[in-house]
Amino acid sequence: MPYVERQVEKPSDPRSLEAYALAYKEHLKAKDYATQSVQYKYASLIWFIDWCHERGIECIEQITRPILQRYQRYLYYAISRSGKALSTASQRNRLTAVRTWFKFLMRENLILYNPASELELPKPEKRLPKHTLTPEEAELVLSQPDIETDAGLRDRAILEVLYSTGIRRQEVINLTKQDVNSGAGIIAVRQGKGKKDRFVPVGERALVWVEKYLDDVRPQHALPSSPDNVFLDETGKVLNLHKVSRAVKKYVKQANIDKMGSCHLFRHTMVTLMLENGADIRFIQQMLGHSQLSTTEIYTHVAIHKLKEIHTATHPAKLKEVTESHQSTQKMPATKDELLSALAAEAEEENETSA
Structure with a gap:
């Protein structure tokens, strides 16, 4: 199911997952994080908390490293609102939000150990922009x-x-x-x-x-x-x-x-x-x-x-030079196949000479 962000009221239980998420949100705001960054990190935590509730996980102590690894697998197969699988970048961002959340809880002595301390994130993609305009x-x-x-x-x-x-x-x-x-x-x-x-x-x-x-x-x-x-x-x-x-x-x-x-x-x-x-x-x-x-x-x-222009202008193996070497003895190759055949014959001749 695609995730639809929901509004979270101030929780009545100070030890609920929502209360811990709200405390982290207030911490980010106090540290002067950008508004969009705070909103995205908080939304990522609510996504994770909803996932926990669906599986009967109601308190922070129930979240263990295997649970987080299970959540990571879920993200790998999750479908976004556009109907496509989550990108690697989206998976990393959601997991990073969870990991930094637990780091905050540990630093504030709200949990006894950090189950996300050794959580390995997906390897980042190095993708080029799909399109540019001339x-x-x-x-x-x-x-x-x-x-x-x-x-x-x-x-x-x-x-x-x-x-x-x-x-x-x-x-x-x-x-x-x-x-x-x-x-x-x-x-x-x-x-x-x-x-x-x-x-x-x-x-x-x-x-x-x-x-x-x-x-x-x-x-x-x-x-x-x-x-x-x-x-x-x-x-x-x-x-x-x-x-x-x-x-x-x-x-x-x-x-x-x-x-x-x-x-x-x-x-x-x-x-x-x-x-x-x-x-x-x-x-x-x-x-x-x-x-x-x-x-x-x-x-x-x-x-x-x-x-490409620099390569064409400076690389020594130019088509012009190759074809010119054949013009004195034979007609210029008209097709790619003819050119390759000519080059192969030239290479064979050089091999025989060197032998």
Whole structure:
């Protein structure tokens, strides 16, 4: 059964699993963890607690290492709300939440031993982004919103910012008017992932669209009670995350480019194209807000076109050189099979000579 997050009332029993989970949530909030991180970790614990209740496990002392290993197997076979198996990353995240929960309980002397201390997590996957756009495909997607409508012009401005800066979906929604410095050509990303601030360059074209939206559209929807965010919905409220994702996904589909993706597609695309055009990876790291260079380096595997050009230009075993050596004695091989036959004959001749 797919997991549906439920609202948990404050438990009456201070030793219940829910009470321990709530104590951990309050601990994370006190340590100033990002709101989304706290919510996800807490939701992962509720998932685990529900699983325990379904199997008659009602108190913390009943949870042993074999129980946790059983839960790990359950996650391996679990089905998400989309009807697909949980990814390895999702399994790791849920297990990590449980493991850090028990570490907290042990540190607070709420349990006598930690059954999760030796819990082995699934090996992390090193997956490349499924799709990136070519410059032509990116322009095609950008042209999809109907800029004659208020929503379409706003969406065009959002797409331009995503493509120009590579910032995350939540970060573009959180942008305020004070964060946009048109004169300097930069935007300030406040409280990004990990609650970190950073400055990111933004292109002139993206700024033109943002300014057009701020001048022509936003005043028509902003209310005295509206927040200072750059982008607002039709009712003057902050944009909904999922609504933004659905809109971008729709524009990608409308472009009919045989690729799928949403907001993060433009993040992948920006990085890949900048790397292929010679940008230093450390500058890319700063733009993306990655604390570890290794996180950014995955994109060097995506920027394969530049590598292909370098390979073609510099590798000594070029097709041109091979074929030229045969032109003086025979016609140029017309097909791949003819070329391979010619190479095989050449190799055999060299072997006979060396013998």
